[in-house]
Amino acid sequence: MPSDGKRNSRCTAMQESDHLFEKVLDLSENGLFLIDSERKIVLWNEWMVKASSIERDEAIGFTFSEVFPALAGKRVASVINAALDSRTASLLSRSLNKAIFPLFFAGGNGEKHRIEQSVTVKPIRSNGDDYCLVQITDVTSMVQREEVLKVLAKEAEEALHAAEDVSRFKSEFTSTVSHELRTPLTSIRGSLGLVSSGVMGALQPEVNKLIDIAYSNTERLLFLINDILDIDKIESGNMSFVMEAVDLMPLLKQAIEANQPYGDQYQVHYCLKEEVAQGIKVHADRDRLMQVFNNLLSNAAKFSSENSDVEINVIQKGGMVRVEVKDSGIGIPLKFQSRIFEKFSQADGSDTRKVGGTGLGLSISKAIMEMMKGAIGFATEEGKGTTFYIDLCLYDAEKVT
Numbered sequence: 001m002p003s004d005g006k007r008n009s010r011c012t013a014m015q016e017s018d019h020l021f022e023k024v025l026d027l028s029e030n031g032l033f034l035i036d037s038e039r040k041i042v043l044w045n046e047w048m049v050k051a052s053s054i055e056r057d058e059a060i061g062f063t064f065s066e067v068f069p070a071l072a073g074k075r076v077a078s079v080i081n082a083a084l085d086s087r088t089a090s091l092l093s094r095s096l097n098k099a100i101f102p103l104f105f106a107g108g109n110g111e112k113h114r115i116e117q118s119v120t121v122k123p124i125r126s127n128g129d130d131y132c133l134v135q136i137t138d139v140t141s142m143v144q145r146e147e148v149l150k151v152l153a154k155e156a157e158e159a160l161h162a163a164e165d166v167s168r169f170k171s172e173f174t175s176t177v178s179h180e181l182r183t184p185l186t187s188i189r190g191s192l193g194l195v196s197s198g199v200m201g202a203l204q205p206e207v208n209k210l211i212d213i214a215y216s217n218t219e220r221l222l223f224l225i226n227d228i229l230d231i232d233k234i235e236s237g238n239m240s241f242v243m244e245a246v247d248l249m250p251l252l253k254q255a256i257e258a259n260q261p262y263g264d265q266y267q268v269h270y271c272l273k274e275e276v277a278q279g280i281k282v283h284a285d286r287d288r289l290m291q292v293f294n295n296l297l298s299n300a301a302k303f304s305s306e307n308s309d310v311e312i313n314v315i316q317k318g319g320m321v322r323v324e325v326k327d328s329g330i331g332i333p334l335k336f337q338s339r340i341f342e343k344f345s346q347a348d349g350s351d352t353r354k355v356g357g358t359g360l361g362l363s364i365s366k367a368i369m370e371m372m373k374g375a376i377g378f379a380t381e382e383g384k385g386t387t388f389y390i391d392l393c394l395y396d397a398e399k400v401t
């Protein structure tokens with residue numbers, strides 16, 4: 001039998017350890033309360049006192065449903081029963097945005113705000129008795145952050161929709177304006193051409209010069225508008241192709257003849273070197289193929305040195321035919337080569353550049369070649385010249401349906 005003195009000192013030690021234990025629980029940043037098998041609350045920490053405004057002596061010794069009458073019959077009550085009866089632990093708030101217990105914190109202006117909670121319910125066995133520990137974590141700031149993120153995500157989505165609308169509007173606007181401009185410009189060009197040709201009567205040389213400038217500027221604008229409309233068609237997937245058997249050599253010769261007057265401006269002569277057998281047919285859209293030839297031939301002349309030849313070779317290889325346009329001009333600078341097929345890209349984009357153009361021709365040519373299941377490429381050496389080539393599919397009547 002322990003003496004009275006010993007018993008007293010053990011009691012004091014236990015009381016001290018209980019006291020220490022309660023202090024530790026009171027310092028916790030979580031809400032903690034313990035329920036015994038009779039559903040009575042036996043521990044209620046300081047966090048709970050503050051958040052629920054229920055003092056310790058109003059909670060301890062009372063049943064869970066007496067303390068939280070509004071929660072009787074709710075899921076939290078059955079989870080607590082399950083923890084005590086069948087010792088099952090539960091995480092109550094699967095989604096964070098839940099305020100299970102009526103708990104509040106005071107805001108800066110003295111207003112009370114509901115605490116968003118994450119609640120775990122755990123069975124505990126001690127000295128043969130069953131308890132249930134309820135632990136509450138304040139997740140208000142996480143929920144608020146989540147809400148802010150949701151708002152931001154919604155705003156970002158709205159901004160994206162607005163940008164898509166603007167882009168659609170821009171494309172429709174470009175197309176409408178370009179169409180509206182093309183008709184009057186074509187008529188202006190026609191009239192200027194007539195006046196300049198002298199059929200309307202002879203003009204003073206100075207006036208004639210001005211008319212010529214106006215004519216060539218109108219023509220430049222028309223080229224730009226046609227290119228923009230083509231890009232618009234490519235990007236909206238509305239460029240239509242009539243794929244057929246195209247007699248290659250006559251079309252190429254026609255392109256060379258049509259471009260020779262332009263070549264003459266740069267004193268460049270086109271010469272068709274290698275020819276494949278007459279009658280060779282490629283699978284292509286005639287007008288679009290002509291457009292690609294026009295761009296490659298005009299580029300070769302623009303970027304050639306004066307009094308030089310541009311060589312055109314046609315080589316057949318397997319089921320493909322390659323058309324090469326070879327100039328001995330300025331070449332393409334290395335740092336520009338990777339961007340050459342991009343829209344509006346020109347090696348010399350300055351206002352003072354000597355030759356005209358939109359920087360759209362190669363980008364359109366590439367799209368056309370890809371849509372005709374062909375290819376476009378180049379080999380170049382700065383200061384020596386450039387060879388552009390296109391690969392076309394041979395027309396095979398059996399394969400093409």
Ligand SMILES: Nc1ncnc2c1ncn2[C@@H]1O[C@H](COP(=O)(O)OP(=O)(O)O)[C@@H](O)[C@H]1O
Nearest residue numbers: 299300303331346347357358359360361362386
């Ligand atoms: N044969 C070539 N030699 C040198 N540079 C070329 C040649 N062809 C094209 N380029 C470069 O590529 C750019 C883009 O060509 P392109 O898309 O046809 O537009 P544009 O002819 O309207 O300038 C040209 O401005 C030029 O800088």
Ligand SMILES: [Mg+2]
Nearest residue numbers: 295299357361
């Ligand atoms: Mg061009």
